[in-house]
Amino acid sequence: MYEGPAHDTRFPGLRRRGFLAAAGAAAGLGALSLTGCTGHTPDAADGDGKPRRGGRLRAAFAGGGASETLDPHLANLFADAARAKALFDKLADFGADLAAEPRLAASWEPNAALDRWTVKLRKATFHNGKPVTARDVLYSFRRIADPKKTFRAKASLEPLDLKASRAVDDRTLTFALKRPTAEFPNILAAFGAYIVPDGATDFDTRPVGSGPFRFVSFTPGRSAVFRRNDDYWDGAPHLEQLELLVANEESARLNSLLGGQVEYAHELSPTTARAHQGKGQIEIIRLRNSAMQAFAMKTDRPPFDDKRVREA
Incomplete structure (x- = not known):
C-alpha cells in the first residue's frame, strides 16, 4: 500500500507515505514487525501533530547475501520487495x-x-x-x-x-x-x-525508476540507501532518506532496534514480540490486510470439467 492514515498518533511524524511505500509494504504480506518508540524519530512532527519533511528511516530486513540485486524483476524476498517499491512503480497494485x-x-x-x-x-x-x-x-x-x-x-x-x-x-x-x-x-x-526504462539492463550501478525514492548507494548483503523523489507523481514522501539494512539473524535485527541503529525491524517471531511488548522501547506493528489463496483446477478433465463443480 502506498497510502494510509495521514498520521498515526502512536508514532508522531511516522507518516505511512514514504514508510509503507517501501519498508512497510513488504510487511503488509503478513509478517510481524517492531518499530522503535524512542531515539531517532524519522520525519519529526511539529507541535500541532502534523508531520514535517525531513529525517531518515532505517529498516532492518533478512536478505539474500552477496547475490542481492536491485533488479525489480528478480525480487523475491521481503528485502527485495522493499527496495523495488522504493525505486519503481507498477501499472497497478492491490488495494x-x-x-x-x-x-x-x-x-x-x-x-x-x-x-x-x-x-x-x-x-x-x-x-x-x-x-x-x-x-x-x-x-x-x-x-x-x-x-x-x-x-x-x-x-x-x-x-x-x-x-x-x-x-x-x-x-x-x-x-x-x-x-x-x-x-x-x-x-x-x-x-x-x-516498469523500468526502455532498454534498461544495469540495475545495480545506478538504477532509474519512477518510484517515491531515488538511488543513492547499494552494497549487496549489507544496505541500500535512497533519498526522497521530490517529483514523485503521487506526492513526495515526507522522509528525506530511507536506508534498508540487511541482518539475516532475527537476534541481530532485534538488537539493532533496541540499540537504536534502526527504527524498524521486519519479520520477527511472535515470541520475540511478546517478550518486549509493553517495556516502552518498541511497538508492535500488525498490518492486517486481506489474503488470498489460489485453487488450480484442470478444467479439461473430471471433476473440474463440470461447471457446477467449479462454481461450488
Missing part, C-alpha cells in the same frame, strides 16, 4: 480489498470480447526526468516474459500476447490477450511487474 487499483496506469478499458484492453498512462517521470511511456511498459513486460529468463512475474503475464500488443501513442497501449480475461487488471498488479 486493501485485493482489488487492483491504478498506479502508473490511469485507466484500463476492455473491448466487448475481453481479449483487447486499452491502458492509458498517467503523467509520470523517471528519476532521470524522462517521461514514463508506452514503450517503457512494453519493454518491461517483454523483458519479464523472456523465455530465457526466470523473472518472478513471468507466469502472471502469461495471458498477454506481447507480440501483438502495441503502443498507440506515448501514453496509450493496446494489450492483446491470448484468451478473454476479465481479471486483466490483476495482471498489471502482479508481484514483480515493475
Whole structure:
C-alpha cells in the first residue's frame, strides 16, 4: 500500500507515505514487525501533530547475501520487495480489498470480447526526468516474459500476447490477450511487474525508476540507501532518506532496534514480540490486510470439467 492514515498518533511524524511505500509494504504480506518508540524519530512532527519533511528511516530486513540485486524483476524476498517499491512503480497494485487499483496506469478499458484492453498512462517521470511511456511498459513486460529468463512475474503475464500488443501513442497501449480475461487488471498488479526504462539492463550501478525514492548507494548483503523523489507523481514522501539494512539473524535485527541503529525491524517471531511488548522501547506493528489463496483446477478433465463443480 502506498497510502494510509495521514498520521498515526502512536508514532508522531511516522507518516505511512514514504514508510509503507517501501519498508512497510513488504510487511503488509503478513509478517510481524517492531518499530522503535524512542531515539531517532524519522520525519519529526511539529507541535500541532502534523508531520514535517525531513529525517531518515532505517529498516532492518533478512536478505539474500552477496547475490542481492536491485533488479525489480528478480525480487523475491521481503528485502527485495522493499527496495523495488522504493525505486519503481507498477501499472497497478492491490488495494486493501485485493482489488487492483491504478498506479502508473490511469485507466484500463476492455473491448466487448475481453481479449483487447486499452491502458492509458498517467503523467509520470523517471528519476532521470524522462517521461514514463508506452514503450517503457512494453519493454518491461517483454523483458519479464523472456523465455530465457526466470523473472518472478513471468507466469502472471502469461495471458498477454506481447507480440501483438502495441503502443498507440506515448501514453496509450493496446494489450492483446491470448484468451478473454476479465481479471486483466490483476495482471498489471502482479508481484514483480515493475516498469523500468526502455532498454534498461544495469540495475545495480545506478538504477532509474519512477518510484517515491531515488538511488543513492547499494552494497549487496549489507544496505541500500535512497533519498526522497521530490517529483514523485503521487506526492513526495515526507522522509528525506530511507536506508534498508540487511541482518539475516532475527537476534541481530532485534538488537539493532533496541540499540537504536534502526527504527524498524521486519519479520520477527511472535515470541520475540511478546517478550518486549509493553517495556516502552518498541511497538508492535500488525498490518492486517486481506489474503488470498489460489485453487488450480484442470478444467479439461473430471471433476473440474463440470461447471457446477467449479462454481461450488
